Amino acid sequence: MSNNRDNKILILKKEGLYCPAGDFYIDPRGQVKRALITHAHSDHARSGHENYLCSDSCRPLLQIRVGQKNKIESIPFGKKQTIQDAIVSFHPAGHILGSSQIRIEVRGRVWVVSGDYKPQADRTCEPFELVSCHGFISECTFGLPVYRWQPEEEVYDQINRWWKHNKDSGQGSLVFAYSLGKAQRILAGLDPSIGLIYAHSAVHPFLEHYQNAGISLPEIKKIEKDTVIAEGMVIAPPAVEDSSWMKKFRRVKRGFASGWMAIRGPRRRKNIDRGFVLSDHADWPGLIDVITGTGAEVVKLTHGNGDALSRFLGEKGINASVLNESSFREEELD
Ligand SMILES: [Zn+2]
Ligand SMILES: [Zn+2]
CATH class of the missing domain: 3.40.50.10890 (Rossmann fold)
Structure with a gap:
C-alpha cells in the first residue's frame, strides 16, 4: 500500500480492505461478492454478502451472527487456498474462538491482516500465531504504554x-x-x-x-x-x-x-x-512484540488512536502509519 507493488495486494475502499488480485474484501461493510472474515464480532462480520470465507472454528459463530441464509465456506487454519491471483490462508489471532489473521500472498509479496488479536494466553481460543510478512495491518485498540495486562x-x-x-x-x-x-x-x-x-x-x-x-x-x-x-x-x-x-x-x-x-x-x-481488567486485544507490549516479530517493513494501524504506536515504531525504523478509516464507524467491543 505504500508503494506500487503493494497497491496490487490491498486497497482501502469504502467497503473496507480489498484485494484486487483475488477480487475479495476483508471484513467488509455494505454488500460484496466475496468476503473473507477475520472473526464473528459484529464490527467485522456483517450480513448481506454473497459468499463468506472464514476459519473452521469461526464458521458456526459467524453463522449465528449473519443468519442461516448466508453462504459460508470455511478452511482449517494454515491451509492455503488460491483465489484468482492471490494465495490466502487463515492463522489464529488469539482474540476469540476462531479469530484469524488473514495472510495474503500475491507474486511473492505477503501482507497479513490481523483483524483483532492478542498474543496473551486465553483458554477459550486458539493461541496466537506469529506470521512473517512484508506488510502488516494491525489493530491498536490499546496502543498506549499504560495498557499492560495481568495473566x-x-x-x-x-x-x-x-x-x-x-x-x-x-x-x-x-x-x-x-x-x-x-x-x-x-x-x-x-x-x-x-x-x-x-x-x-x-x-x-x-x-x-x-x-x-x-x-x-x-x-x-x-x-x-x-x-x-x-x-x-x-x-x-x-x-x-x-x-x-x-x-x-x-x-x-x-x-x-x-x-x-x-x-x-x-x-x-x-x-x-x-x-x-480483562481484554481480548493486545496490550502495549503485546502490540510491539507482535509487530516487530512479523518482520514487516510496512505497518498500517487501525482500530484506535495509532499516533503513539506509529511514532514508537518509526523510531525503530519501521514504516508505520495510521490507516485512515475516518469515514468508518466502529462499534466498541471491548
Ligand atoms: Zn473483535
Ligand atoms: Zn474489532
Whole structure:
C-alpha cells in the first residue's frame, strides 16, 4: 500500500480492505461478492454478502451472527487456498474462538491482516500465531504504554474472590461482558464450587460451539422468569445494563470486565461496583512484540488512536502509519 507493488495486494475502499488480485474484501461493510472474515464480532462480520470465507472454528459463530441464509465456506487454519491471483490462508489471532489473521500472498509479496488479536494466553481460543510478512495491518485498540495486562489466572482469581465475598454477605453477583468472546472467557474461569452460574440468553447460543471446539466450561444455567439468583453469578452483555431485564437484579453486586477498566475504572460508570481488567486485544507490549516479530517493513494501524504506536515504531525504523478509516464507524467491543 505504500508503494506500487503493494497497491496490487490491498486497497482501502469504502467497503473496507480489498484485494484486487483475488477480487475479495476483508471484513467488509455494505454488500460484496466475496468476503473473507477475520472473526464473528459484529464490527467485522456483517450480513448481506454473497459468499463468506472464514476459519473452521469461526464458521458456526459467524453463522449465528449473519443468519442461516448466508453462504459460508470455511478452511482449517494454515491451509492455503488460491483465489484468482492471490494465495490466502487463515492463522489464529488469539482474540476469540476462531479469530484469524488473514495472510495474503500475491507474486511473492505477503501482507497479513490481523483483524483483532492478542498474543496473551486465553483458554477459550486458539493461541496466537506469529506470521512473517512484508506488510502488516494491525489493530491498536490499546496502543498506549499504560495498557499492560495481568495473566488471565490473576483476573479469574479476582472475580472468584469478589463473587465469594458477595456471597458471604448474602448477595449475588453480576458481571457485564460482551456476549461473544468475553462472556465465554469469564465463564471458563469461574469456580463452580462457589455457587450457581447463569448467563443471559444472548450468551447461550454460542456456548455449544465453544464446547464442540473442546473449550471446557462449567455448568451454565438459563435465566427463566421465576429464577431466583440468590448468591449465584450472572454473566450478561453491557447492552442490558439500563434495561428492564435488570429489575430482577436490584440487590445484586455489579462488575464489568474490559480492558478499558485499566484507566477508566468502575467509578466512571454509574451502577458498577467493581471493574476487572480483562481484554481480548493486545496490550502495549503485546502490540510491539507482535509487530516487530512479523518482520514487516510496512505497518498500517487501525482500530484506535495509532499516533503513539506509529511514532514508537518509526523510531525503530519501521514504516508505520495510521490507516485512515475516518469515514468508518466502529462499534466498541471491548
Ligand atoms: Zn473483535
Ligand atoms: Zn474489532
